[in-house]
Amino acid sequence: MSATRVHLIRHGEVENPHHVVYADLPGYGLSPAGHTEAAATADHLAGFPLQRVVSSPLLRARQTAAAIAQPHGLVVEVDEALTEWTTSLRWAGVRWDDLEEVFPGELTAYLENPTDLSFGDETLADCGARVATVARAVAASVADGDVAIVGHQDPIHAALIALSGVVPTPYHSTKPNHGGITTLEPTPGLWRRTAYWEPNQVAVFPPLD
Numbered sequence: 001m002s003a004t005r006v007h008l009i010r011h012g013e014v015e016n017p018h019h020v021v022y023a024d025l026p027g028y029g030l031s032p033a034g035h036t037e038a039a040a041t042a043d044h045l046a047g048f049p050l051q052r053v054v055s056s057p058l059l060r061a062r063q064t065a066a067a068i069a070q071p072h073g074l075v076v077e078v079d080e081a082l083t084e085w086t087t088s089l090r091w092a093g094v095r096w097d098d099l100e101e102v103f104p105g106e107l108t109a110y111l112e113n114p115t116d117l118s119f120g121d122e123t124l125a126d127c128g129a130r131v132a133t134v135a136r137a138v139a140a141s142v143a144d145g146d147v148a149i150v151g152h153q154d155p156i157h158a159a160l161i162a163l164s165g166v167v168p169t170p171y172h173s174t175k176p177n178h179g180g181i182t183t184l185e186p187t188p189g190l191w192r193r194t195a196y197w198e199p200n201q202v203a204v205f206p207p208l209d
Contacts, residue, residue: 012037023092037179038067040199051145056082065150087120128158
């Protein structure tokens with residue numbers, strides 16, 4: 001047996017006054033709005049039978065995970081494999097508004113087709129595969145109940161594709177927002193997304209078959 005449900009959760013909003021690509025840079029924690037989102041996400045999951053909470057090592061994810069773990073009396077576990085998409089690390093510290101000048105064509109390529117980029121050392125599929133590997137292992141470690149995995153937008157969305165075999169379209173507009181919870185049902189084959197929830201209810205995605 002394995003976990004009843006796996007909740008893939010994006011961290012809350014980040015304090016980023018200069019609007020830079022923070023990637024894996026240290027010190028980028030939750031903004032006041034992000035703490036509010038994390039609390040709302042934790043409150044939403046408070047009634048779920050969480051058995052484990054596993055987080056990316058990055059501060060914003062760990063802070064979100066701590067809020068989720070607290071009502072259940074759980075200790076946040078950190079897994080390095082849940083970190084950001086490493087292709088984004090080349091942009092770290094650059095202001096989003098300056099990306100086109102510093103890395104000509106790369107932002108446009110990412111926005112048009114992130115699955116087929118000519119730069120970076122990790123494809124989106126590889127990123128999804130590493131997060132999906134963690135999700136499968138964590139799910140298999142729990143005989144009954146749910147697990148929460150807290151990470152980052154593109155890695156979570158890529159993992160959804162890897163686990164379900166379905167590519168949501170359009171890609172970018174179906175990604176999880178801050179504090180968003182993508183819930184999947186583990187099965188021996190491809191998993192099924194059974195729900196999506198987010199603090200501000202901006203987007204509601206249907207189940208994926």
